Amino acid sequence: MxxxxxxxxxxxxxxxxxxxxxxxxxxxxxxxxxxxxxxxxxxxxxxxxxxxxxxxxxxxxxxxxxxxxxxxxxxxxxxxxxxxxxxxxxxxxxxxxxxxxxxxxxxxxxxxxxxxxxxxxxxxxxxxxxxxxxxxxxxxxxxxxxxxxxxxxxxxxxxxxxxxxxxxxxxxxxxxxxxxxxxxxxxxxxxxxxxxxxxxxxxxxEAQGSVELLTTYAKERLDEFEQEDGRYVTCHSDVNTALVQCNGCVEQFLVNRQPRLSCSCFEPQEMQWPCIHVLSWCKSKGEDYLLYVDKIYLQKSLxxxxxxxxxxxxxxxLQNVVTCRAPEPVVRRGRARTVRIPNGGGSSRGRTEFQYPVRDEPRLIPS
Ligand SMILES: [Zn+2]
Ligand SMILES: [Zn+2]
Incomplete structure (x- = not known):
């Protein structure tokens, strides 16, 4: 994307x-x-x-x-x-x-x-x-x-x-x-x-030196699911589909792995990794849920x-360069800005002051 x-x-x-x-x-x-x-x-x-x-x-x-x-x-x-x-x-x-x-x-x-x-x-x-x-x-x-x-x-x-x-x-x-x-x-x-x-x-x-299989981002999310394991139980399942229910309430989720892994919570579809429902189904069957993690989440891929x-x-x-002009500078209204620089005279009384225009041409360093 x-x-x-x-x-x-x-x-x-x-x-x-x-x-x-x-x-x-x-x-x-x-x-x-x-x-x-x-x-x-x-x-x-x-x-x-x-x-x-x-x-x-x-x-x-x-x-x-x-x-x-x-x-x-x-x-x-x-x-x-x-x-x-x-x-x-x-x-x-x-x-x-x-x-x-x-x-x-x-x-x-x-x-x-x-x-x-x-x-x-x-x-x-x-x-x-x-x-x-x-x-x-x-x-x-x-x-x-x-x-x-x-x-x-x-x-x-x-x-x-x-x-x-x-x-x-x-x-x-x-x-x-x-x-x-x-x-x-x-x-x-x-x-x-x-x-x-x-x-x-x-x-x-960082990726080359890592001993982990998954990126920190994916690992943290799957670890969260591991900690909550037991919250969901599989009520019905066949080869490709399962109905997973929350222990605490009656909320149910439908997991389907054909043609691609999906769950009614939409997390696998959006993230391309298993959701907590897939994880508990896999665990109940003794299957490895890591099989459902997209390869973009591997440290190796990173x-x-x-x-x-x-x-x-x-x-x-460069493709189809039609017009490549220098940028147009913004013209400020009014007279040029000035700074006052004291003329190194001695007394403050009657001191003459020169006015220099401020340098205002394009520079690499911002003014
Ligand atoms: Zn619940
Ligand atoms: Zn789910």
Whole structure:
């Protein structure tokens, strides 16, 4: 699953947009596949970015690769044009931000229940509650109904999203990125590349040195299930299906391993690892539940993933370079800023002061 997003850089004189394509690895860490700089976010610039990405990442254009992004018109169209066979889902963070803007924070928070609904019935039920009991609920429900449910709700997704529900670029790069944001384009690209290569080195060293079979992320979740083992019992089962019931209450889950492993809790479908229900079924049969863990969660896979480095793309390799101009500087209104520098005269009385214009040409270091 590849996330696409753009965000504004914070350089005052040369504000640009930074385009990011990111994925998560088996240890729930963000890996930046590619980044690009463009003056605006529209259909042309997104097409340019995605066509280059497609050229570099073989296998990207495939019905098995999920693209997640916000619903920006230019971006939606660009994905449809450049990656027509890919499954394209919505970033729930952006959906929630929109809901918040139109209908308030309560509605936006409640939307979580719709994202993680495990059945159509539960989804509809939650939507009715929103409609009837929340301020602006009616309008919000109408707004939500207009969005394709298969593009964000857990129960309706066609392909796993590995727990990642957002494409937000700023969130992806977290602290490191915020620090780079003030730089001009060339320095920004250099810093991002250095940062990513450092990540590659650290993650590779860690994965290669690990004695564990699974990544910390997967192991922690499966350990949680191990500790809760005994909470569920298998009531009925045949070769491929099982009905697993909670000891404390009557809640039941249906596990099916044909054609692929699934459970009515939807965790195996979304995460590609066994849920607690699968685990207790496997244990009751004396089967190894680790067989159901996707290979992306193996330390070995992580080591292989980070054993490569990403060479910077050369100008000759760039695809469909139509216009590549220098960024336009922002022109500030009013006269040039000045600083007062005292003329090294002795007395304070009648001291003359020179005014120097502030140096304001493009520099690599932010002012
Ligand atoms: Zn229970
Ligand atoms: Zn389950």
């Amino acid at each position: 590849v996330a696409l997003d753009a965000c504004h850089t914070k350089n005052k004189k040369y504000p640009t947009l930074l385009f990011l394509a990111t994925i998560v690895d088996g240890n729930n860490q963000i890996l930046v596949l590619a980044y690009g700089i463009a003056p605006v976010e529209n259909n042309d610039t997104w097409c340019w970015f995605i066509s280059n990405l497609k050229h570099c990442i073989h296998g990207l254009a495939s019905p098995n690769v999920v693209i997640v992004s916000d619903r920006q018109k230019g971006l939606i169209d660009a994905v449809a044009e450049e990656l027509p066979t890919n499954e394209h889902i919505h970033c729930t963070f952006h959906l929630q931000m929109n809901l918040r803007r139109h209908f308030g924070a309560q509605v936006s928070k409640y939307f979580q229940r719709l994202i993680y609904a495990t059945t159509r019935e539960k989804y509809e039920e939650a939507l009715t509650i929103l409609e009837e009991q929340y301020t602006n609920g009616k309008e919000a429900a109408e707004y939500i109904r207009a969005i394709d449910v298969g593009k964000y709700a857990r129960y309706a997704l066609k392909l796993p999203r590995y727990g990642r529900v957002t494409s937000n670029a700023v969130e992806c790069m977290n602290g490191a990125f915020l620090k780079f944001r003030v730089y001009v384009a060339r320095r920004l690209i250099f810093e991002l590349w250095t940062y990513m290569m450092r990540c590659f080195y650290e993650r590779r060293t 080591a292989v993933c980070y054993s490569h480095t990403i060479p910077p793309i050369t100008e000759q390799d």
